[in-house]
Amino acid sequence: MNATTVDPGTLNRGNADVRLARAALTRLMEPSDLAGLALISVAGPVDALALIRSGAESSAVLEQEMTAVLAETGAGRWPGLADALGRWRPRLADLAPERDLAVVERYGGGLLIPEDPAWPPALADLQLAEPIALWMRGRVLHLPEQRRCIALVGSRDSTSYGANATGEMAAALVQRGYTVVSGGAYGIDASAHRGALAAARQDPSYWGSVPQGRTGAGSGAGGVAQPPTLAVMAGGVDRFYPSGNEELLRTVTEQGAIVAEVPPGTNPTRYRFLQRNRLIAALCEVTVVVEARWRSGALNTAHHAAGLSRSVGAVPGSVYSANSAGCHRLLREGAAVCVTDAADIAELAGEAGSNLVPEQRGAPALHDGLGVEDLLLLDALPLHSATSVDKLSVVAGLGTASVLAGLGRLELLGLARRLDTGWKRGG
Amino acid sequence: MNATTVDPGTLNRGNADVRLARAALTRLMEPSDLAGLALISVAGPVDALALIRSGAESSAVLEQEMTAVLAETGAGRWPGLADALGRWRPRLADLAPERDLAVVERYGGGLLIPEDPAWPPALADLQLAEPIALWMRGRVLHLPEQRRCIALVGSRDSTSYGANATGEMAAALVQRGYTVVSGGAYGIDASAHRGALAAARQDPSYWGSVPQGRTGAGSGAGGVAQPPTLAVMAGGVDRFYPSGNEELLRTVTEQGAIVAEVPPGTNPTRYRFLQRNRLIAALCEVTVVVEARWRSGALNTAHHAAGLSRSVGAVPGSVYSANSAGCHRLLREGAAVCVTDAADIAELAGEAGSNLVPEQRGAPALHDGLGVEDLLLLDALPLHSATSVDKLSVVAGLGTASVLAGLGRLELLGLARRLDTGWKRGG
Numbered sequence: 001m002n003a004t005t006v007d008p009g010t011l012n013r014g015n016a017d018v019r020l021a022r023a024a025l026t027r028l029m030e031p032s033d034l035a036g037l038a039l040i041s042v043a044g045p046v047d048a049l050a051l052i053r054s055g056a057e058s059s060a061v062l063e064q065e066m067t068a069v070l071a072e073t074g075a076g077r078w079p080g081l082a083d084a085l086g087r088w089r090p091r092l093a094d095l096a097p098e099r100d101l102a103v104v105e106r107y108g109g110g111l112l113i114p115e116d117p118a119w120p121p122a123l124a125d126l127q128l129a130e131p132i133a134l135w136m137r138g139r140v141l142h143l144p145e146q147r148r149c150i151a152l153v154g155s156r157d158s159t160s161y162g163a164n165a166t167g168e169m170a171a172a173l174v175q176r177g178y179t180v181v182s183g184g185a186y187g188i189d190a191s192a193h194r195g196a197l198a199a200a201r202q203d204p205s206y207w208g209s210v211p212q213g214r215t216g217a218g219s220g221a222g223g224v225a226q227p228p229t230l231a232v233m234a235g236g237v238d239r240f241y242p243s244g245n246e247e248l249l250r251t252v253t254e255q256g257a258i259v260a261e262v263p264p265g266t267n268p269t270r271y272r273f274l275q276r277n278r279l280i281a282a283l284c285e286v287t288v289v290v291e292a293r294w295r296s297g298a299l300n301t302a303h304h305a306a307g308l309s310r311s312v313g314a315v316p317g318s319v320y321s322a323n324s325a326g327c328h329r330l331l332r333e334g335a336a337v338c339v340t341d342a343a344d345i346a347e348l349a350g351e352a353g354s355n356l357v358p359e360q361r362g363a364p365a366l367h368d369g370l371g372v373e374d375l376l377l378l379d380a381l382p383l384h385s386a387t388s389v390d391k392l393s394v395v396a397g398l399g400t401a402s403v404l405a406g407l408g409r410l411e412l413l414g415l416a417r418r419l420d421t422g423w424k425r426g427g
Numbered sequence: 428m429n430a431t432t433v434d435p436g437t438l439n440r441g442n443a444d445v446r447l448a449r450a451a452l453t454r455l456m457e458p459s460d461l462a463g464l465a466l467i468s469v470a471g472p473v474d475a476l477a478l479i480r481s482g483a484e485s486s487a488v489l490e491q492e493m494t495a496v497l498a499e500t501g502a503g504r505w506p507g508l509a510d511a512l513g514r515w516r517p518r519l520a521d522l523a524p525e526r527d528l529a530v531v532e533r534y535g536g537g538l539l540i541p542e543d544p545a546w547p548p549a550l551a552d553l554q555l556a557e558p559i560a561l562w563m564r565g566r567v568l569h570l571p572e573q574r575r576c577i578a579l580v581g582s583r584d585s586t587s588y589g590a591n592a593t594g595e596m597a598a599a600l601v602q603r604g605y606t607v608v609s610g611g612a613y614g615i616d617a618s619a620h621r622g623a624l625a626a627a628r629q630d631p632s633y634w635g636s637v638p639q640g641r642t643g644a645g646s647g648a649g650g651v652a653q654p655p656t657l658a659v660m661a662g663g664v665d666r667f668y669p670s671g672n673e674e675l676l677r678t679v680t681e682q683g684a685i686v687a688e689v690p691p692g693t694n695p696t697r698y699r700f701l702q703r704n705r706l707i708a709a710l711c712e713v714t715v716v717v718e719a720r721w722r723s724g725a726l727n728t729a730h731h732a733a734g735l736s737r738s739v740g741a742v743p744g745s746v747y748s749a750n751s752a753g754c755h756r757l758l759r760e761g762a763a764v765c766v767t768d769a770a771d772i773a774e775l776a777g778e779a780g781s782n783l784v785p786e787q788r789g790a791p792a793l794h795d796g797l798g799v800e801d802l803l804l805l806d807a808l809p810l811h812s813a814t815s816v817d818k819l820s821v822v823a824g825l826g827t828a829s830v831l832a833g834l835g836r837l838e839l840l841g842l843a844r845r846l847d848t849g850w851k852r853g854g
Binding site: 378 | 758
């Protein structure tokens with residue numbers, strides 16, 4: 001573990017039996033195994049694990065309570081507890097939660113559980129699909145407040161346009177005090193982590209003092225620094241996957257953290273990637289898709305975010321780029337807001353004052369505030385030679401009195417000039 | 428006038444005195460002169476002109492009725508009829524409506540008035556700001572139905588990206604039987620007209636038979652061909668403005684038409700450009716902004732369209748292009764729908780069946796329809812060496828019965844293969 005670690009461990013303290021049971025359950029049950037989560041909800045993690053370990057074929061009382069919990073989520077019919085036990089028990093042989101905890105602690109990490117004060121309240125929005133626990137390793141072992149986390153996600157086969165846009169947005173978001181969350185994959189994910197890390201490197205105060213707005217609320221300890229970036233993984237945190245991102249992910253753990261709901265040694269699978277996406281969406285205030293093809297896993301993250309009533313942004317691109325087609329699809333379907341820079345994203349995250357940003361762009365033209373009559377008159381004023389009030393009246397289609405009053409106003413604004421021979425355009 | 432003209436003139440027939448009066452009024456009153464339009468509304472065009480020509484200082488009866496008409500539009504207080512007469516009368520000296528009509532007829536054009544059967548009903552949505560009349564010249568002297576007209580508008584200083592996208596969309600829209608409407612300016616407007624003309628040139632049947640969906644309803648004559656493009660001008664139709672577009676606008680009149688609410692000889696002014704934009708918006712089912720800076724007249728057209736409850740589209744582009752900033756602004760503010768090609772635009776225009784377009788893009792992955800258990804099982808199946816049902820049960824986290832049933836389903840789909848030694852990925 002790094003010597004300058006800010007957050008020396010809020011994990012692995014207290015609740016030893018609950019932590020051990022949850023560690024075990026993350027191995028027995030796949031992410032979002034609703035029957036499993038219903039069992040934990042009604043029996044508690046320790047008794048749920050004991051039931052699976054016992055030879056019991058089922059339990060009528062538990063099954064009834066689980067059915068009620070599942071019905072609340074609208075899950076509909078389920079095959080029953082006996083079926084579920086048959087699903088979990090084949091994995092009992094591989095179970096060694098103490099070893100798993102030891103592995104992660106050796107990396108300076110640990111297991112964050114819902115019973116910890118640092119458990120992110122944002123995850124409760126997942127309702128029954130709230131993860132059993134989160135395996136973490138890194139410089140910080142808490143998760144920043146949801147309102148300070150922005151997900152930047154996208155395709156693995158990014159273009160240089162997407163990579164540039166992602167990197168610049170990530171860096172600017174970190175400079176604004178946000179944590180950039182992504183999935184550690186190639187392409188857009190990697191650009192997001194890299195941009196965030198680069199911004200933190202360039203800020204000498206980043207890990208020294210704790211600037212305002214960068215205080216993580218997660219640990220409850222106060223004054224804990226906000227990590228520049230988090231990678232939420234589909235496989236175990238003991239390995240850096242994909243291997244081509246090993247160096248990058250190592251740096252992410254040195255400066256931020258990596259997180260997974262599956263235990264060490266777990267391979268990422270398609271199913272786990274899809275479930276991992278719901279965690280990214282739940283942990284973040286805003287999910288931004290920078291580049292995505294018409295069908296892309298990044299769209300799945302965006303749909304999760306929308307389902308959780310989180311804000312979704314999409315970065316536009318060329319209509320000729322297949323890598324932007326998914327973003328345009330989100331925009332077209334009204335599933336995402338168009339964002340072009342970190343300021344747009346901060347506005348989506350509800351940053352105070354930034355609602356004014358659009359109005360400030362571009363210098364207003366002097367004639368923007370003119371009334372219709374003054375605009376007609378300005379159009380009628382010749383640029384070079386002077387003209388008479390009568391002529392202006394004909395050209396502008398205004399009465400003489402209106403022309404005289406309007407010339408006075410335009411002269412004040414420097415838009416009309418009075419010469420001996422008449423009037424011309426000012427400026 | 429071109430020898431193959433399809434629509435030999437629905438204009439300039441009947442209503443001679445009304446036509447002459449409206450021709451005169453378009454010179455006395457600027458576009459959207461609400462007091463003038465209120466006067467025409469209550470007195471009729473012939474008496475309105477007679478009043479302006481008379482020496483009368485005002486008319487208490489007319490002023491009262493005009494006030495009522497203006498109040499209906501929410502126009503609020505107005506300076507009164509005497510003031511308005513003072514505005515119109517300076518232009519009486521230049522009045523020669525017979526000459527104006529003769530000029531336009533010499534070009535094979537004429538004046539379309541609300542009393543003509545060919546007057547576009549779409550313009551009624553402008554309420555009191557409906558134009559006094561429309562000066563036209565071209566191959567067709569009617570306006571196509573609103574539902575078959577698409578406006579493509581944008582900045583004068585377009586990029587090659589914007590020019591390409593505009594040209595391709597315009598051509599594809601004409602191929603679908605739409606008329607592309609724009610403002611005849613440099614940049615995006617010119618690309619829109621050019622793309623539309625190119626598509627018409629490539630279609631040998633374009634001006635021969637009348638394909639379905641290309642029948643203009645405007646003239647009421649039936650079987651009138653749909654022009655590929657229309658230019659709505661801010662100045663008179665007797666001149667091709669800007670001069671750099673002279674050749675292009677000449678071709679537009681040969682293949683389509685140019686239209687203006689101001690009489691021959693009128694210069695375009697800033698005010699008239701802004702008013703011209705409301706006509707483009709009113710005549711079209713959809714207004715698409717292809718490229719626009721943060722502040723751009725094209726946004727004004729879009730806002731007019733939205734105000735008329737017409738659909739608005741915006742074409743996305745690079746976040747680094749200042750020429751797309753206005754489009755992104757419209758998207759961000761929810762004022763436009765993201766459109767990337769003619770199919771998207773046709774869908775906005777309500778084209779039948781095109782709602783299905785998005786679902787057809789991109790080949791669906793074979794595993795898209797799989798349930799969660801089959802997806803878990805597919806992820807667990809090794810690609811190369813075969814594995815046992817028990818091993819699959821552990822890896823997938825599924826009971827043995829679920830594994831066996833799932834393997835059966837995956838085998839049917841060709842996704843699993845049974846070997847002597849066990850099971851592996853199929854395909």
